[in-house]
Amino acid sequence: MEFLAEHWLDIVTTVLGLAYILLEYRASLWMWLVGFLMQALGIVLYYQKGLYADCAMEFYYLSMTVYGYWRWVHGSASKQSLPIRHFPKRLVLPWLAIIAVVWGIIYWLLVTFTNSNVPIADSFTTALSIVGIWALAHKYLEQWFIWIAVDVVTCGLYFYKDIPFKASLYGLYVLIAVLGWFKWRKMMHQNK
Numbered sequence: 001m002e003f004l005a006e007h008w009l010d011i012v013t014t015v016l017g018l019a020y021i022l023l024e025y026r027a028s029l030w031m032w033l034v035g036f037l038m039q040a041l042g043i044v045l046y047y048q049k050g051l052y053a054d055c056a057m058e059f060y061y062l063s064m065t066v067y068g069y070w071r072w073v074h075g076s077a078s079k080q081s082l083p084i085r086h087f088p089k090r091l092v093l094p095w096l097a098i099i100a101v102v103w104g105i106i107y108w109l110l111v112t113f114t115n116s117n118v119p120i121a122d123s124f125t126t127a128l129s130i131v132g133i134w135a136l137a138h139k140y141l142e143q144w145f146i147w148i149a150v151d152v153v154t155c156g157l158y159f160y161k162d163i164p165f166k167a168s169l170y171g172l173y174v175l176i177a178v179l180g181w182f183k184w185r186k187m188m189h190q191n192k
Contacts, residue, residue: 068137103127144181
């Protein structure tokens with residue numbers, strides 16, 4: 001009972017996270033609502049565990065859930081549901097530069113202003129996630145590759161920080177992200 005009391009927030013956010021990734025796999029709009037709730041609770045969890053960049057990232061995610069929902073519903077030129085499409089090649093280098101700069105800034109902030117003992121991994125997953133959620137909001141197929149990288153690192157980081165349920169979820173996320181890429185690619189070709 002003590003274990004459950006100590007890890008209840010981890011468990012609830014894990015269940016919501018599983019629902020979220022399964023809804024994302026299906027390209028369901030409900031993903032955005034579940035994500036909003038998961039991120040709101042994640043703010044508390046990550047702050048308690050000293051994952052300050054992840055905690056701050058949840059605020060960004062909250063705003064992106066609203067933007068992503070709107071974009072999926074109204075984001076195409078015809079004002080119909082946004083189709084799955086490829087990440088534009090012209091954006092690859094600018095977004096890689098943004099990731100590098102944001103990673104460096106977040107790392108510096110964590111080292112300078114917090115007691116974080118995982119500033120490299122925490123800042124890396126945060127910087128990469130900024131692009132990942134943006135790519136998801138635009139329904140780019142390649143967003144799955146971003147999440148695979150984030151999920152692998154986050155899985156190890158959360159086990160290290162004693163967030164075992166979320167860590168296990170991120171391990172499962174890796175598998176679902178690989179399957180999600182295949183599913184979205186198939187859906188993209190069917191819609192053409």
